[in-house]
Amino acid sequence: MFALSKPTLSFPPLHFERLRADVISAGICVRCGVCTGACPVSCIRMDAANPEPHLVAGTECTSCGLCVAACPERGVDYAELSAWQFGKTLDRWDLGGVALKGFIGHIADEAIWQTTSGGGLVTGLLIHLLSSGQFDGALVAGFDEEQPWRAKPKLVRTREEILKTTRSKHSLVSIADTLRELRGRAGRYILVGAGCHVSGLRKLQQAEPAWQDKIPLVIGIACGGNWYPEGTDYLLRGMGITDPAQIVEFAYRAADGTGANARLQNGERKSTSKRFGHDVYRMNLLYHAEGCSACPDLLSVLADITVGDTGPGKQSFAFLRSAQGIQAMEGAVRAGVIVGEWHASVDPRRGLRKDHPLRVRIKYREAYSVIARRQADGLAAPCYGSFSLDARALWTRRRNRWIWEIIYFLVHSLWIRRLLSVLPSDLTYVLGKLRGTWELSDSGFWGGMRHSPGQRPRGDKAGSPAHTESRRPSSERA
Ligand SMILES: Cc1cc2nc3c(=O)[nH]c(=O)nc-3n(C[C@H](O)[C@H](O)[C@H](O)COP(=O)(O)OP(=O)(O)OC[C@H]3O[C@@H](n4cnc5c(N)ncnc54)[C@H](O)[C@@H]3O)c2cc1C
Ligand code: SF4
Ligand code: SF4
Ligand code: SF4
Known part of the structure; x- marks a missing residue:
């Protein structure tokens, strides 16, 4: 299907430069920080100053290959890792x-x-x-104390520390610092992260088994996509905040469902005039990470x-994928910390939300369309092992x-991006809404998607060969 090009290497294949060439310079780094936290030296x-991973001057990469092995944007073999893990x-x-x-349920404490x-x-x-003392701490996404509008990884140990890190951060978050901190520590920890943090950690746990005992429980959040931190700067401008140094508290989604909001040093509250979902359309056009x-x-x-939103009613759903996961949830329900109802048998392809099958498929197909486009342009793209498929099979309508x-x-x-940045946000919202409605309609963009769960879409041949490696950037071709 896709011819593999033969890279010319001027460095050992497991050197950090491999990661720079395949992911960072190729523009697909999602700044998850797994490579940086994994580096033993x-x-x-x-x-x-430079939010993408880079070598520290004066240090020497030993070509151990851990960063290369763990990076989720080089690719993830979901099928193989699921077999290994579950x-x-x-x-x-x-x-x-x-x-x-x-x-499906919620935390019992109403105030929290x-x-x-x-x-x-x-x-x-x-x-x-x-x-309850079952774990020594958790790696989560919080906010920076000095710049409370910037997401920052945190290692939390107490209830007070946990409560400072609730809520979604709609900005890419690196777990580099917290992973690195754990390297020298004894104990058992929990990782809370999006899919990229989770798959990066699983790859690291395979490459360096000591991480299996150190992080025996992983909680993933559902994640449809995220934005570069510049997206937050755009939100602040929309809120009329010219000097972010005045912010003492910031949230992307207010409890009442309105948009991002901030409290300033003088006690004033600022918020986007629209719901956060309204701003998302424009942020997707301008700041969505490739x-x-x-x-x-x-x-x-x-x-x-895996925890995700159920939509109205402020409940969350959870898929429990392992015995440890079930044990953790059962313990929290028995202790009265969480209330809700169990679903004894659940088909994740159907999900616990009505629109799940469709949303999951849209993300999958969009990913493969982007990968196909990048490959056609001779750019590096992640590869998903046996999840991979011929992107042409996605299109049932030319x-x-x-x-x-x-x-x-x-x-x-x-x-076009410059033009979009000056268009009124109401216009980009309407355009985004129109596109969304058309995408989901029967005759729409992703035509042919409404097949039942597990059924292959038209054109996807069973057992058709999966590509097993991404193309290298054209600059590296022999
Ligand atoms: C970028 C983004 C996209 C999302 N897209 C979807 C979606 O498509 N569908 C859906 O159902 N839900 C989505 N969510 C919501 C997410 O699923 C909820 O955060 C999750 O349901 C947890 O809800 P909760 O009330 O239990 O969270 P809380 O109890 O409020 O805890 C939130 C936890 O999430 C972690 N967290 C927050 N932001 C990030 C981040 N950027 N990266 C890693 N960890 C983070 C924090 O460490 C915190 O522990 C998204 C969230 C984010 C941040
Ligand atoms: S993890 Fe290994 S290969 Fe990567 S930069 Fe560090 S020493 Fe080099
Ligand atoms: S591991 Fe994460 S931060 Fe490192 S290069 Fe890959 S995507 Fe970027
Ligand atoms: S969509 Fe979410 S899980 Fe996937 S790379 Fe982006 S932040 Fe990570």
Whole structure:
């Protein structure tokens, strides 16, 4: 299907430069920080001046290959990792992953519930598992104390620390610092992260087994996509905040469902005039990370527990994929920290939400469309092992493929992006809404998607060869 090009290497194949060439310079790094936290000699850094991983001057990469092996944007073999982790492989259309049980509910404490993204299942689980002494801490996404509008990884140990890190951060978050901190520590920890953090950790756990005992429980959050931090700067401008140094508190989604909001030093509150969902359309056009567009993992399929929003009612759903996951949730329910109902048998392909099968498929297909486009342009792209498929099979209507190509071209054109940034946000909202409605309609963009779960779409040949490696950037071809 895709001819593999033969790279010319001027460095050992497992050197950090491999990662720079395949992912960072190729523009698909999602700044998850797994490579940086994994480096045993701490020679990679990500900082405010250069947020993408880079070698620290004066240090020497030993070519151990851990960063290269762990990076989720070089590719993830979901089927193989699921078999390794949960004893069950995945067919390429098992996009929800394995689930032994399901749960829908919320944290019992009403006051805390108001401060969480959805039902607060993540916060409830952490409070129960840390306060009962089962774990020594958890790696989560919080905010920077000095710049409270910037997401920052945190290692939390107490209830008070957990409560400072609730809610979704709609900005890429690196777990480099917290992973690195764990390297020298004894104890058992929990990772809370999006699909890229989870799959990066699973790859690291395979490459360096000591991480299996150190992080025996992984909680994944459902993640449809994320934005570069510049997206947050755009939100702040929309809120009329010219000096972010005045911000003492910031949230992307207010408890009452309104948009991003901030409290300033003088006590004044600022918020976007629209709901956060309204701003999302414009942020998608301008600041969506390219690596997120190529990521198919909406439901964090390699986590022990995956938590996501159920929509109205501020409840969360959870897929429990392993015995550890079930034990953790049962303990929190028994202790009265979490309330809700169990779903004894759950088909993750159908999900616990009405629109799940469709949403999961859209993310999967969008990822493969982006990968196909990048490959056609001779750019590196992640590869998903046996999840991979011939991207041409995604298109059941030739017309729609052309429309996709035009949209892809427009969204990546610098001039069009400049134009979009000055259009009134109401206009981009309407355009985004129209596109969304058309995408989901029967005659729409992703035509032919409404097949029942597990059934292959028209054109996807069973057993058709999967590509096993991404193309190298053209600059590296022999
Ligand atoms: C970028 C993004 C996209 C999302 N897309 C979807 C979606 O498509 N469908 C859906 O159902 N839900 C989506 N969510 C919501 C997510 O599923 C909820 O955060 C999850 O349901 C947890 O809800 P909760 O009430 O239990 O969270 P809380 O109890 O409020 O805890 C939230 C936890 O999430 C972690 N977290 C927050 N932001 C990030 C981040 N950027 N990266 C890694 N970890 C983070 C924090 O560490 C915290 O522990 C998205 C969230 C984010 C951040
Ligand atoms: S993890 Fe290994 S290969 Fe990567 S930069 Fe560090 S020493 Fe080099
Ligand atoms: S995607 Fe993550 S692991 Fe890969 S290079 Fe970027 S920060 Fe490192
Ligand atoms: S869309 Fe994928 S790569 Fe992007 S933040 Fe979410 S899980 Fe990570």
